[in-house]
Every structure is written in C-alpha cells, then in structure tokens.
Amino acid sequence: MSGLDAALELVRGQRDAHLEQYKEFLRLPSISTLPQHKADVERTAAWVADELRRAGMTTVEIVPTACHPVVYAEWLGAPGKPTVLVYGHYDVQPADPLGEWVSPPFDPQVRGENIYARGASDMKGQIFAQIKAVEALMKQGPLPVNIKYMIEGEEEIGSPNLGAFIDAHRGQLTCDAVLNCDAGIHRPDVPGIIYSLRGLAYFELEVHGPKTDLHSGLFGGSIHNPAQVLCELIAGMHDEHGRVTLPGFYKNVRPLTPEERRDLARLPHSDQEWKEVAGVPALWGEHGYTTLERVGARPTLEVNGIISGFTGVGSKTVLPAKAMAKISMRLVADQDGAEVYDQLSQYLTQRAPASVTWELRELTHGKGAIMDRTTPAMKAAVAALKEVFGVDPVFKREGGSVPVVSLLQEKLGVDSVMLGFAMPDDGIHGPNEKQHLPSFYRGIETYIRFLSGLAM
Amino acid sequence: MSGLDAALELVRGQRDAHLEQYKEFLRLPSISTLPQHKADVERTAAWVADELRRAGMTTVEIVPTACHPVVYAEWLGAPGKPTVLVYGHYDVQPADPLGEWVSPPFDPQVRGENIYARGASDMKGQIFAQIKAVEALMKQGPLPVNIKYMIEGEEEIGSPNLGAFIDAHRGQLTCDAVLNCDAGIHRPDVPGIIYSLRGLAYFELEVHGPKTDLHSGLFGGSIHNPAQVLCELIAGMHDEHGRVTLPGFYKNVRPLTPEERRDLARLPHSDQEWKEVAGVPALWGEHGYTTLERVGARPTLEVNGIISGFTGVGSKTVLPAKAMAKISMRLVADQDGAEVYDQLSQYLTQRAPASVTWELRELTHGKGAIMDRTTPAMKAAVAALKEVFGVDPVFKREGGSVPVVSLLQEKLGVDSVMLGFAMPDDGIHGPNEKQHLPSFYRGIETYIRFLSGLAM
Numbered sequence: 072m073s074g075l076d077a078a079l080e081l082v083r084g085q086r087d088a089h090l091e092q093y094k095e096f097l098r099l100p101s102i103s104t105l106p107q108h109k110a111d112v113e114r115t116a117a118w119v120a121d122e123l124r125r126a127g128m129t130t131v132e133i134v135p136t137a138c139h140p141v142v143y144a145e146w147l148g149a150p151g152k153p154t155v156l157v158y159g160h161y162d163v164q165p166a167d168p169l170g171e172w173v174s175p176p177f178d179p180q181v182r183g184e185n186i187y188a189r190g191a192s193d194m195k196g197q198i199f200a201q202i203k204a205v206e207a208l209m210k211q212g213p214l215p216v217n218i219k220y221m222i223e224g225e226e227e228i229g230s231p232n233l234g235a236f237i238d239a240h241r242g243q244l245t246c247d248a249v250l251n252c253d254a255g256i257h258r259p260d261v262p263g264i265i266y267s268l269r270g271l272a273y274f275e276l277e278v279h280g281p282k283t284d285l286h287s288g289l290f291g292g293s294i295h296n297p298a299q300v301l302c303e304l305i306a307g308m309h310d311e312h313g314r315v316t317l318p319g320f321y322k323n324v325r326p327l328t329p330e331e332r333r334d335l336a337r338l339p340h341s342d343q344e345w346k347e348v349a350g351v352p353a354l355w356g357e358h359g360y361t362t363l364e365r366v367g368a369r370p371t372l373e374v375n376g377i378i379s380g381f382t383g384v385g386s387k388t389v390l391p392a393k394a395m396a397k398i399s400m401r402l403v404a405d406q407d408g409a410e411v412y413d414q415l416s417q418y419l420t421q422r423a424p425a426s427v428t429w430e431l432r433e434l435t436h437g438k439g440a441i442m443d444r445t446t447p448a449m450k451a452a453v454a455a456l457k458e459v460f461g462v463d464p465v466f467k468r469e470g471g472s473v474p475v476v477s478l479l480q481e482k483l484g485v486d487s488v489m490l491g492f493a494m495p496d497d498g499i500h501g502p503n504e505k506q507h508l509p510s511f512y513r514g515i516e517t518y519i520r521f522l523s524g525l526a527m
Numbered sequence: 528m529s530g531l532d533a534a535l536e537l538v539r540g541q542r543d544a545h546l547e548q549y550k551e552f553l554r555l556p557s558i559s560t561l562p563q564h565k566a567d568v569e570r571t572a573a574w575v576a577d578e579l580r581r582a583g584m585t586t587v588e589i590v591p592t593a594c595h596p597v598v599y600a601e602w603l604g605a606p607g608k609p610t611v612l613v614y615g616h617y618d619v620q621p622a623d624p625l626g627e628w629v630s631p632p633f634d635p636q637v638r639g640e641n642i643y644a645r646g647a648s649d650m651k652g653q654i655f656a657q658i659k660a661v662e663a664l665m666k667q668g669p670l671p672v673n674i675k676y677m678i679e680g681e682e683e684i685g686s687p688n689l690g691a692f693i694d695a696h697r698g699q700l701t702c703d704a705v706l707n708c709d710a711g712i713h714r715p716d717v718p719g720i721i722y723s724l725r726g727l728a729y730f731e732l733e734v735h736g737p738k739t740d741l742h743s744g745l746f747g748g749s750i751h752n753p754a755q756v757l758c759e760l761i762a763g764m765h766d767e768h769g770r771v772t773l774p775g776f777y778k779n780v781r782p783l784t785p786e787e788r789r790d791l792a793r794l795p796h797s798d799q800e801w802k803e804v805a806g807v808p809a810l811w812g813e814h815g816y817t818t819l820e821r822v823g824a825r826p827t828l829e830v831n832g833i834i835s836g837f838t839g840v841g842s843k844t845v846l847p848a849k850a851m852a853k854i855s856m857r858l859v860a861d862q863d864g865a866e867v868y869d870q871l872s873q874y875l876t877q878r879a880p881a882s883v884t885w886e887l888r889e890l891t892h893g894k895g896a897i898m899d900r901t902t903p904a905m906k907a908a909v910a911a912l913k914e915v916f917g918v919d920p921v922f923k924r925e926g927g928s929v930p931v932v933s934l935l936q937e938k939l940g941v942d943s944v945m946l947g948f949a950m951p952d953d954g955i956h957g958p959n960e961k962q963h964l965p966s967f968y969r970g971i972e973t974y975i976r977f978l979s980g981l982a983m
Contacts, residue, residue: 104841165843171739228841269744273842282806283627284957286649287829288725288927291857292821293801295811298830298852299765305755306762345749350738355751355882365748373743374754375845380832381853385560385684386729386890387621388855388928389831389956396754397837399844401747426811434842471744472844500845501740 074211075523081207082515089203089515090186090508092122096195097179097188103139103162103228112224115161116140119198119222126202127209128220134240136232139224143240146209147217152526154217155448156246158475158487159198159253160226163190164500171502184508191506192497197252198222200492200511204518215526219246223475226253229273229435230474237482248448248525249485252518253473255493259510261339262456262464262517264449265489267367270402270439271472272411273375275432276419277395278304284380285390294390295426298379301394304429307422308372308398312358315372315400317414318421325404325441327368331468335363338465348496367468371401397434401470408436437474440487448488448525455520456490459513490521530667531979537663538971545659545971546642546964548578552651553635553644559595559618559684568680571617572596575654575678582658583665584676590696592688595680599696602665603673608982610673611904612702614931614943615654615709616682619646620956627958640964647962648953653708654678656948656967660974671982675702679931682709685729685891686930693938704904704981705941708974709929711949715966717795718912718920718973720905721945723823726858726895727928728867729831731888732757732875733851740836741846750846751882754835757850760885763878764828764854768814771828771856773870774877781860781897783824787924791819794921804952823924827857853890857926864892893930896943904944904981911976912946915969946977 072080082089101115102108116133119142123131128144139162147154166176166189174180179188186196208214221244223233237244257263280297281290310316327335340363346354356365365371379394381387400411412433423429443449444466456464469489476487492514498504538545557571558564572589575598579587584600595618603610622632622645630636635644642652664670677700679689693700713719736753737746766772783791796819802810812821821827835850837843856867868889879885899905900922912920925945932943948970954960 104839104843165837165839167837167839168740271744271844273844280807283954283959284624285805285954286927286956287827287831287855288727288857288925289951289955290805290822291829291926292812292825292827293810293818294805294807295809296830298833299761302758302761302830302833305758309755349741349746349750351736351750351882352884353751353880353882354749355880356748362749366746369748371743371748373747373844373846374752374758374836375743375843376836376838376847377754377758377850378834378838380830381621381623382832382834382851383560383621383623384562386853386855387560387683387831387956388727388729388829390829391832392957394833395838397842399743399842401744424809424811426807426809428808469744470747471742495745498739498741499745500742500843501848503739 074208075519077211078207078519079516081210082203082519086512093196093199094179096199097191098177100177101162101224102165103225104165112139112162116142116224119161122202123220126206134236136236138232141236142220142222144220145218146214148213149215149217152216153247154219155522155525156219156221156244156249157201158249158251159194159201159222160224161195161198161222162224162227164227168502173503181508185505186508187503187505189504191504192493193499193504194253194491196506196511197254197491197493197514200514201252201518204515204522208519208522215523219244229437233475234478237478241482244483246483246485248446249479249487251473251476251487251489252491254489254491255495256510257339257465257467259494259507262460262462263467264452264464265467265469266444267441267468268439268473268476269470270406270408270437270477271399271474272402272408272436273399273434274415275395275397275434277393277430279393279428281390281392284392287388287390290390295424296390297427298391298394300424300427301379301396304419304422305374305396313356315370317411317418319414320370323405323410324370327364331368332364334466335367335468336361338363338467366470368403370403370406373399375399401472403439404441407438437472438477440477440480442486446486451521451524452488452490454524455517458520459517490517530664531975533667534663534975535972537666538659538975542968549652549655550635552655553646554633556633557618557680558621559681561621568595568618572598572680575617578658579676582662590692592692594688597692598676598678600676601674602670604669605671605673608672609703610675610701611978611981612675612677612700612705613657614705614707615650615657615678616680617651617654617678618680618683619649620683624958629959641961642964643959643961645960647960648949649955649960650709650947652962652967653947653949653970656970657708657974660971660978664975664978671979675700685893687891689931690934693934697938700939702939702941704902705935705943707929707932707943707945708947710945710947711951712966713921713923714795715950715963718916718918719923720908720920721923721925722900723897723924724895724929724932725926726862726864726893726933727855727930728858728864728892729855729890730871731851731853731890733849733886735849735884737846737848740848743844743846746846751880752846753883754847754850756880756883757835757852760875760878761830761852769812771826773867773874775870776826779861779866780826783820787824788820790922791823791924792817794819794923822926824859826859826862829855831855857928859895860897863894893928894933896933896936898942902942907977907980908944908946910980911973914976915973946973
C-alpha cells in the first residue's frame with residue numbers, strides 16, 4: 072500500500088476522533104476584534120501550535136506581533152522537492168447577534184450533516200482538515216514535499232501586522248507555492264477553485280450635527296438632523312442602476328473578458344436558489360451583470376452598520392448629535408484601497424451639506440487578486456479535487472477578500488492556490504455558522520492527494 | 528400684610544430649603560420608558576403625593592393605570608371661586624448618552640446659576656415650583672381658588688393611559704381652567720406664554736433584507752442591503768427645499784396668518800444665537816420660513832434613531848439582515864396622527880423596492896393645539912409674569928408637543944394656560960439637562976401671583 076493510500080485509509084478510520092478534536096478547536100472563542108478575548112486568542116494560538124507539533128513539524132514557533140501572534144511551523148525533510156507554504160488563520164468573527172444562534176456559538180453541535188459553531192467554516196474547519204492531512208501522511212513516512220505554516224490570528228481584523236511579519240521573515244517563508252485554505256467549494260457535489268478574490272476597504276463615517284442631542288420638538292425644523300444627512304449621503308452612493316457613484320470608482324476596474332463571462336455562465340448557479348439561501352424577496356445589484364459576475368468580478372459598496380440617536384424600546388424624541396456608519400467596498404483588480412479612500416472623501420466633500428461636519432476613518436484596506444490558473448500547484452489541486460469528488464472542479468471568482476493572497480504575491484512573488492471546503496450557505500460572519508461535515512472529511516482527503524500530487 | 532405678600536416673603540426666605548427638596552426629587556430616576564425603572568417611577572409618584580399632602584391638599588390619591596400611576600389631589604375649600612386643574616408629569620426621559628454628562632444625571636449639581644440633572648427642566652422643576660407656591664399660599668390661610676392636581680408618570684412615553692384616566696374621572700376633573708406647568712420662557716429676561724403646541728406622531732420603521740446577517744464579500748453585489756434601503760427611504764422623505772415629501776403631508780396644515788408672522792417676527796430671536804445654542808455650523812429647514820416659524824408653526828419629520836448591522840469597535844464585514852429607524856413627526860393644527868401614519872405608509876408602499884420587506888409600527892400620536900389668548904386664566908398668567916419679570920410677556924408658538932393640552936380641550940372642553948420656567952437651551956432630552964435657578968425661584972413667585980390673580 073502506498074503512503075497515499077495508507078494515509079487515506081487512516082483518516083477514514085479516524086473521523087470520530089477528528090470531529091472531537093475539531094470541536095475542541097471550535098470551543099476556543101478566538102475573536103480577534105474584541106480586546107476582552109485577547110487571552111482566548113493566545114490560547115488558540117497555543118492549541119494550533121500543539122496540533123502542528125503532533126502532526127510532526129520539526130519547528131513550531133508562536134511569534135508575537137503588535138497584536139495577535141502568528142503560528143509558524145516547518146518540516147523541511149524533503150530536499151529537492153517543492154516547498155509549500157500553508158496559510159490559514161485561527162481567529163474568528165464576533166458572534167453577535169447572539170440571540171439568533173440556535174446553539175451557542177462556542178458550543179459546537181452537530182445537526183444533520185453539519186456542525187454549528189463560530190469559525191466552523193471560517194476557517195477552523197479548513198486549517199484543521201489540512202493539518203490532519205499532513206499528520207496522516209507523516210505517520211506513513213516522510214512527507215513527499217517540504218512544508219511551512221503561517222497561521223495568523225488577525226485575519227478577521229484585516230491582518231494589520233501580517234505584512235510586517237512577512238517582511239521580517241521573508242527568508243524563512245521562501246516557497247514554491249502557497250496553499251491558502253481560507254476557501255470554499257461551490258456545492259457539496261461541485262468542487263471549485265477560486266482564481267480571483269476581491270479586495271476590501273473598510274471605513275467609518277461619522278456625521279456631526281448639534282454639539283449634543285437636542286429635543287426634536289424644540290429644535291426640529293431648524294437643525295439638519297445628522298442621521299438624516301448620513302442617510303442622504305449613503306442613499307446617494309448608488310444610482311438607480313445599482314452602480315456606485317463615487318467619482319472615478321470604476322476607472323481602474325478590470326473589465327471581465329468574454330471568456331471569463333462564458334466560464335462564469337457555465338458555473339452551476341440558480342438565482343432562485345441564491346435568493347432562497349439569502350432569504351430575500353428579490354435579488355439586486357448593478358445592472359448589466361449576472362449575479363456571479365456582480366459578486367465575483369464587480370466592485371461593491373456596502374453599509375455594514377449604522378447607528379444614531381435612540382434605538383432602545385419606546386419613543387425618545389431626540390434630535391441626535393451624531394450618526395455613524397461602517398461602510399466597506401469590495402474591490403476588484405486593479406482598484407486599490409488608497410484610491411477608494413480618496414474617492415469617498417471627494418464624494419463627501421462634494422455632497423455633505425454645510426449644516427453638518429463629517430469625519431472619515433479608514434479601518435483597513437487590501438487589494439484584490441487574480442491568480443495564474445496554470446501553475447503546478449493549481450494543477451495538483453484540480454487533480455486532487457477530481458479524484459476525491461469524481462468530477463472536474465469549476466473555476467470561480469470569489470466575492471470575499473483574502474488580502475494575504477495579494478500580500479504574498481507582492482512580497483514573495485508566489486501565487487496562492489485557494490483550496491478549502493466551506494460552502495456559500497455556511498453563514499460565515501453571521502449567526503449559526505456551520506461546516507458541512509462530509510465536505511470536511513473530503514477536504515482532508517483532498518489535502519492528502521494535493522500534497523502527494525505536488526511531489527510528482 | 529396680604530396673604531399674597533406673606534406667601535412671597537415666605538418663599539424668598541426658603542430658597543435653600545426648596546433647593547434641597549428639589550434635589551431630592553431629581554435624585555429619583557423616574558424613567559418611564561425603561562421597564563427596569565418601574566419601581567423608581569412608583570417611588571416618585573409616592574414622593575409627589577407626599578409633597579401634595581404637605582402642601583395642604585385634602586385628598587391625595589395615587590391612581591394606578593395600565594402602566595404608571597397618576598397622582599391626583601384636590602383642595603376645594605373656596606366655593607364660588609374658580610377651580611384650576613394643575614397638570615404636570617413626574618416621569619423623565621432616559622439619560623443616555625450617559626458618557627456625555629458632566630455630572631451624573633441623577634446626582635443633581637449646581638454649577639453657576641443652573642442645576643444639572645435629568646428632569647431638572649422637563650419638568651420636575653416646574654411642577655415642584657408650582658407645589659411650593661400653593662404650599663406657601665396655604666400657610667397664610669385658605670387658598671383663593673379651588674385646586675386639583677393631575678400629575679402623570681407617562682408623559683415621556685406619549686401618555687398612553689391618560690385619555691382613559693380622564694374619561695374615567697371626568698366628573699372629578701371638572702374645572703374652569705387648566706394650568707399646564709410643562710412649559711418654558713424665552714429667555715431669563717423675556718417671559719413668554721405659549722399659545723400653540725405641535726402634535727407628535729412617533730413610528731418605528733423596520734426594513735428586512737436577508738433572513739440573517741450575511742458575509743458582505745460572498746453576497747455583496749447581489750442583495751439589496753436593508754441599511755442602504757432604509758437610508759434611501761429616509762433620504763427621500765425630504766426634498767431639496769427641506770419639505771417633507773410624504774403624499775398630502777401639508778394638505779391640512781393651517782397656514783400662518785400675516786398677523787401671526789408679524790408677532791413671531793417681533794420675538795427676541797437671533798439665528799446666530801440659536802446656532803450657538805445648538806452648536807451647529809449652519810441652521811437648516813423648510814425654505815420660505817423663519818427659524819421660529821419652522822420650529823413653532825410648521826410640521827417636521829425627524830429621525831430620532833437608527834440602527835443596523837455591526838456598530839462596535841473594529842470592522843465586521845456583514846451585510847445586515849435588517850435595519851430600524853425611529854421616525855417622528857411634529858404636527859401642527861390641523862394635522863392628525865392617523866393621517867400621517869397613512870401618509871407614511873403610502874410613501875413606503877410607493878417607494879420601498881421589491882428587494883426588501885418593511886414594517887411600520889406607530890408608537891404614539893397626539894394632536895397639536897392652539898389656545899384662546901383671551902381667557903381669564905390667560906390674562907392672570909400675563910399679569911403675573913409682568914409683575915415678577917417687570918416686562919410684558921411675549922406670545923409664542925412652541926415646537927414641542929404637549930398632547931395633554933389637546934386631550935383636555937377635547938375631553939373637558941377647557942383650554943390650558945402654559946406657564947413654566949424652562950429655557951430653550953436647557954438641554955431637555957439630551958445630556959446635561961439643566962434648570963436656570965433664578966427662573967425657578969421667579970417661577971414660584973409667578974405661580975403665587977397667578978393663583979391670587981385668578982381669584983379676583
């Protein structure tokens with residue numbers, strides 16, 4: 072029996088044990104954006120480091136950064152063979168709105184074919200499956216390739232310290248290919264490979280009206296309500312064709328080629344299903360593009376949050392002093408975050424009335440990326456998916472943002488292969504996040520085949 | 528020495544004692560809209576009842592309603608003389624945003640000529656001053672008029688049970704005039720009498736998009752963001768001339784007469800000062816009307832609060848499931864709350880896109896009112912103000928809403944005299960609410976003179 076077959080057999084026999092360990096990982100509330108979870112984030116880094124040691128890594132380090140640590144590990148016992156750098160993150164999004172979870176976000180529960188917990192899909196399930204694949208292979212003998220791990224704890228806050236980490240460890244991170252596990256497939260029966268990601272620029276906009284909350288009866292009619300002004304500003308950011316109106320917003324957007332449009336049109340997709348997954352009465356978006364084009368290949372502007380005035384139970388007749396919105400853009404090649412900051416500033420300068428003042432803060436930005444579909448690693452991923460799922464994978468453009476992909480392209484000159492087993496309806500970032508367990512188990516097998524295939 | 532003069536002398540000698548009792552009243556956090564303060568509201572009702580007993584009322588009752596009790600009291604020892612029904616409320620607005628208070632909202636502190644606390648101006652200071660006036664008069668002998676009190680605990684939540692209370696106690700409440708102390712003057716040196724009040728209709732509008740919060744990368748571009756839709760709907764509620772666009776909104780608005788416009792123009796008012804009090808870079812409002820006209824005689828639509836999605840620290844890339852706004856209108860004669868509900872519904876039906884659903888809830892509504900300026904009570908109020916302040920009072924139209932005025936007009940057929948000593952810059956409903964103490968002491972004297980004058 073080959074090492075590959077033995078490893079596959081091994082993981083098939085260990086599904087229950089893997090599920091228990093996976094649950095242990097999910098119980099750690101590693102919410103990177105909330106300061107009160109700092110110790111949990113650190114415990115999670117230590118947990119991942121232990122797993123990597125158990126898998127057989129010869130070097131495992133927890134490297135501090137200005138905020139949350141990076142877990143670095145390596146095993147370099149295959150001289151002459153390719154070196155793969157595995158990227159992942161062990162941090163998760165906040166769990167609110169808490170009241171909408173069927174089971175508590177950090178008490179993982181299996182219902183049907185899914186496991187429910189914050190981070191189950193994004194992305195503890197993916198990175199854990201990859202480590203289990205390596206562990207199984209190493210139990211059969213030396214790994215067929217050299218392997219390095221860079222697992223960060225700040226992805227959900229925009230990876231503020233990852234660039235500096237890569238700069239400081241550039242030599243150590245040298246590799247032939249990056250395996251980025253922060254990815255998903257299209258449907259349980261349709262494996263896919265993402266070759267394009269959107270960038271993200273995230274802002275906070277605050278509109279200031281009166282110096283303090285006022286009585287809406289005494290002052291209403293004489294003061295421009297900052298909540299109303301914020302609404303007016305936001306309303307003006309899209310035109311009636313669903314296009315973003317910031318000056319120059321589409322100037323650097325790389326148009327879809329006819330070939331790409333054909334490829335995207337061939338993807339299994341139903342607007343009806345998409346509508347049902349989202350639970351909306353009708354879809355919406357930029358005119359002239361299909362849903363998958365709008366989500367994968369067109370930039371967007373989204374209100375992520377908005378707050379002003381009195382929002383408790385009952386009626387408080389206040390004219391609020393200020394109003395705040397969180398606004399983010401998903402960017403496509405070749406837009407960049409600095410440019411959209413300027414566009415948004417310019418829009419606000421042109422549109423904001425003299426009756427208020429405003430303040431725009433950038434919280435984070437990262438570029439989009441398009442990957443070469445013809446590298447050996449990409450081919451190994453295609454072959455592995457085909458073996459495990461029994462069908463050819465589809466090529467996808469992804470709407471989400473994985474800034475590390477463009478960061479590694481830029482700093483190490485290496486393309487990433489996006490290989491992960493999340494599903495579009497996993498509810499990541501929302502309540503009741505889940506991971507489809509059969510896809511998780513197939514994921515372990517795919518990672519085993521990918522690493523074996525890459526060695527050949 | 529007459530009873531009047533003796534009473535005036537008495538209250539002048541008791542200012543320190545009155546201030547201490549006033550502080551005690553202000554320490555009671557009688558926030559009617561917050562269920563967790565229910566016991567505090569009840570304690571406050573009991574405190575007011577005790578004060579009325581101490582002042583000399585022969586009947587004092589705490590009458591339960593479906594929510595917070597009404598304090599009723601009477602002294603009817605002056606047969607043949609007029610009967611005055613004193614209206615007030617002992618409840619207060621919530622104190623948020625708490626962080627903006629210089630001193631805690633329920634720990635009253637005197638700084639300069641003002642006392643700072645939630646409710647100091649709206650309206651514990653006013654009703655307390657009135658009770659102290661009666662107490663002083665009763666210490667000199669029988670009151671010159673019959674007096675009844677109706678002090679409710681639900682004014683700040685729209686007086687939901689006051690109508691039923693009045694209906695149930697119609698006989699008991701019979702009177703010749705209503706003295707409504709929930710009022711203010713224009714400036715410390717300019718006494719004023721309000722003869723017109725705006726009505727209030729308060730709504731909650733919820734826009735529903737996806738069934739759960741979604742990842743803004745995976746779904747952004749395909750789903751109409753409910754926060755964006757809510758902003759679009761709100762933005763469309765005013766046109767570029769600051770006019771409300773709800774269909775038919777101005778249809779029943781009683782136009783200002785040339786005489787009223789002249790009267791309002793004669794009021795001491797400076798847009799520059801108004802701007803400074805509010806702390807805004809520029810005033811705003813419906814074109815074609817002066818500030819005092821817009822605030823006092825024109826209807827308005829205000830966003831009192833808005834919330835959606837993630838509003839904590841940091842960046843959460845969520846496409847929110849829903850967005851909510853609190854929206855209220857100040858109404859003028861002859862608009863009514865039911866009619867604006869229909870107008871708002873109609874607007875939403877016309878404008879809301881098919882990509883979302885929405886829900887409109889009415890929280891409260893009350894009509895505006897215009898009072899006869901020539902009644903004996905109105906004349907007694909004018910004379911009392913002139914005696915105490917040394918100048919003729921001005922007649923004002925008030926932007927705030929005192930629904931009880933139209934309620935009493937409708938149910939008892941009696942006009943109210945609005946006599947109180949709040950100031951436009953008191954910061955009622957906002958942080959750092961204050962009451963000007965010299966005006967509070969003048970208020971006690973004015974109430975003494977008003978009651979004495981009414982008897983003649």
